[in-house]
Amino acid sequence: MERTDAEDSDRNLTPDELAWDHRHASPSTMVSSSQKALIDFARERLGERGVVVDRDDLAPWLTDWRGRYHGDAPALLQPDTLADVAAILERANALGVALVPQGGNTSMVGGATPPADGSALILSLRRMNRIRRIDADQNLAVAEAGVILQNLHEAAEAQGRRFPLTLGARGSATIGGLVSTNAGGTQVLRHGTMRALVAGVEAVLPDGAIHDGLAPLKKDNRGYDLNQLLIGAEGTLGIITAATLRLVPAIARRAVAWVGLDHPRTALNLLRRIEARTDAIESFEIIPGDSLALVLSAIPDTRAPLASEHRWHVLIEAVSGEGEELDPKKLLETVLADAFEAGMAEDAVIAASESQAEALWKLRHSLSEAERSAGPAVQHDISVPVAAMPDFMIDAAREAEARFPGTHATAFGHLGDGNVHFHVRAPQGAGWDRWYAQEAETISRFVNDLVVAAGGSISAEHGIGQMKLHELERLGSPARLSMLRAVKAAIDPRAICNPGKLVSLAPASRGT
């Protein structure tokens, strides 16, 4: 059962596809004597295969997949054992050489792109790609950092299990990066983000010390939770080398429904009504009527799921696993009957076949592509408390459109997670480059201010990386920012782990 997350659907680029970017790499990079010492050390320890210095070979890894961030690095090191990662970090720390950890290079926020000045080496975990163990009885897998998500999906499926986290970049994104960014996706409603799916973490701290936290302990109160600290730290506190991950039974049956309704508030009320009855709902995605219209006009082989037009739509998926008694289709029939009775649903349909289910998902997955065809947009990955989301979707869109005349603002996505993709589209006829260059930052600041006012997060899924560093500094509370800096300085005092991402060590100038 495959799914992709539309807004990320073009993340799945191969290094070859990205190779055009090597024109951005400078022909030669100054290498410091410390860097040279680390490269020599790595060459001796890992062999020639473990060290990449050729400019053409390096090129794909110096730029993020969307071509927005261009970095430089004299070398890429690729160890394939825990001991080698530990040895490299220990030496790098002693030498004061910074390392940028990298997996599939699918960051949405420039989190895996090295600094432009070539001051860091890339530490690729892609060769550390063993699935050490799948224990179907225990519903656990132990996967190394370089395991590609899709490979884990397939290995779990071969044993009647499922790793219930997926996203568009599943063919490239690696476990280390997914854990380090606390990845989300379309199944968070039921199964949580990566944080909830990680049962254990193995990592190397900046000084080379090994943290063996793989044992899946359900209860462990030995102080500050180092695993939790490393999850979502974007590689700034050490290098995750493996994770123990929770599995669930493979999907035996699924049912997908499409509902037309009048307002996001109705959608949320519907979700709550359903959740009071069952926890089998995996996805609950909201789509504005005009965005659906864009999909139908721009994307081939799509057709309206309902005969009538509606201001808002939701896609609902329910699943049951092997051996579970629940019939997801019957469940959706029951809840939709109840929704009609309660006056919540205007119209609805349940997919009668797997291909119909896929067709409904295709509408959801095509939203970003359809939006792009309508012109440039500034995109935001934001969250607010679930209860506040319906009003936020309406009010923030109205406010943005009023503040930036001619723009069109839309929000769609994971309503049940309080996480939508908030797009502000350029006025008709605006040239992409010019409009974006002139307006993007102002628009983002405006949207982020609204998010903070609603008690939300300016990064729901994608992390901070380079892209949101300044906004985090601008909007984070003093307590949060000083904690970030204090923890970073304490655990990585020489600042060798992913410098320039997530946290800047010097306090930004702030009004007092």
Next chain:
Amino acid sequence: MERTDAEDSDRNLTPDELAWDHRHASPSTMVSSSQKALIDFARERLGERGVVVDRDDLAPWLTDWRGRYHGDAPALLQPDTLADVAAILERANALGVALVPQGGNTSMVGGATPPADGSALILSLRRMNRIRRIDADQNLAVAEAGVILQNLHEAAEAQGRRFPLTLGARGSATIGGLVSTNAGGTQVLRHGTMRALVAGVEAVLPDGAIHDGLAPLKKDNRGYDLNQLLIGAEGTLGIITAATLRLVPAIARRAVAWVGLDHPRTALNLLRRIEARTDAIESFEIIPGDSLALVLSAIPDTRAPLASEHRWHVLIEAVSGEGEELDPKKLLETVLADAFEAGMAEDAVIAASESQAEALWKLRHSLSEAERSAGPAVQHDISVPVAAMPDFMIDAAREAEARFPGTHATAFGHLGDGNVHFHVRAPQGAGWDRWYAQEAETISRFVNDLVVAAGGSISAEHGIGQMKLHELERLGSPARLSMLRAVKAAIDPRAICNPGKLVSLAPASRGT
């Protein structure tokens, strides 16, 4: 629906009951000039009611509820607003005066007892006891640190909801302490520990900065998770003042079964078989046959749940909430029929009434009391990976009995959480004080070594506090210990928050 956790059932002491302990308090305590300055500041800010210096009034709070740890403090400060907590911490930090946070004073590991030298003041959160909000629609409650667990239970129940964490000390334990120790209990199997039930945290950091992390964001990737860092930190990184907590529907129906079987391995296989079918199991507790025999002989009004004798027993509880279709009794009937067919269950019974259900739980809850009547025991709160628990229970008991001749070792409790209470009982006729004084430390080290060898945790539920500090230093990995010290020093550089608990700032001498 009330439950208590037997091993903690005597925790529920009131300050009055503890008052005998004031004989341990020294008649007068040296007060430093900095302490005096903080006391004066607090008196001015909080009024007389907010500052306790009377020795008799202080006495109950200077000793842990079991009378094992005796501390001293010149004063107890009791602010009742966030702003007052922040003001006190800011001033204490500036003055370098240490504070020991305290809620219900129900720590199992001396975590809330001040140092013996009177170098710290007690910061009681008990007056900060408002339930700020219960939002039944959202299944969320916002409770201040001083709210007593039982009061939260009742407030949730009044709105058809349940806060699904409970333990023996529910009549005394407060939300701040429960969050700060990542409390567990008997419902962790389905609902997780406190860490899983906390949707937001409000806290004051050691420098007085306020962390407002109460907003219940399901997705938030703005760097290191300060909420997660504070949960389970035992008050050593700041003072939790309130938490947003997840609720679930109130229990509409429950069913309780008792099963006799041959081995913990069979019990675990049975649990897995049931979990493949349903996630409605709230409790799955394992009890050795000889422990049950102790209960039946020592505790009045108890009777054998099954006609025949069995080496092991499990108690299973399934529940369904208001509006859920699941019938828990039918569910247990189905899974037990299946268990008989699979040759897993030797005998079983399902409670036919609520009073029968209570009678079955009483057997479980009386285990600690029955064990105590059989003589002194050294108790351990430990966890190992769930899959390793059945063998651990058998092997560790055998090894402990072989190593300490005449002792009797038993393990019982939360099998599905990989967490048992492991007791080593004194040989017949041994005097409590002498035997405990001579043997307790050696036995605990032996048991903890076995736990570490099995990849487990020497503190599953109770935390580290003072009691387990040395064992954590002896057994923790260098990576874990250096992380604990680095984070503590970074966030609380003047070491004013709960000194001497969880982490000691100076590295212990270690073999190299």
